[in-house]
Amino acid sequence: AQSVSQHNHHVILSEAASLELGCNYSYGGTVNLFWYVQYPGQHLQLLLKYFSGDPLVKGIKGFEAEFIKSKFSFNLRKPSVQWSDTAEYFCAVKGGGATNKLIFGTGTLLAVQP
Template identity: 90%
Template sequence: AQSVSQHNHHVILSEAASLELGCNYSYGGTVNLFWYVQYPGQHLQLLLKYFSGDPLVKGIKGFEAEFIKSKFSFNLRKPSVQWSDTAEYFCAVNTMDSNYQLIWGAGTKLIIKP
């Protein structure tokens, strides 16, 4: 069965630190990849997505993610985090075999200390 793994359930960083959140998926075929974010008290919203082309994708608020097919990974990065990045981050994937339904990782709670 297809699955998505997010390695860290909780991450605590200080402001200006660099961020990398891991995401791995299990599927050998073509995938479409997403990062969603839920800020405190707000709805889940799309941060960025990859479906083809340049494997380095840029999203909102300075986030980027790199698709590495050989590693089945789609890690989220930000060079310098801010207190306002405190949120829960979800990685998700869809495939033709999933009928393009999203398969979700368990999420990573990120806390940024001011």
């Protein structure tokens, strides 16, 4: 069965620090990969996605993620975080076949201290 692991449940950073959130998935076939973000009091929003092509994808608000097929990873990065990046971040994978369902990781709660 497909699964997604997010290694860090809680991350606390100071403003301007660099961020890397880990995401690993288990699925041997072609995957579509996503990072979603949930800001306090807001709904889940798409941050970035990977379908094919360049494994380094750029998203909104300066976020990027790198798909490393050999490591089954899709880590999220940002060189310099801001207080407004405080949110919960979810990695998700959609495997092949006709299910179309997203498998989500358990989420990482990021708190950025001013």
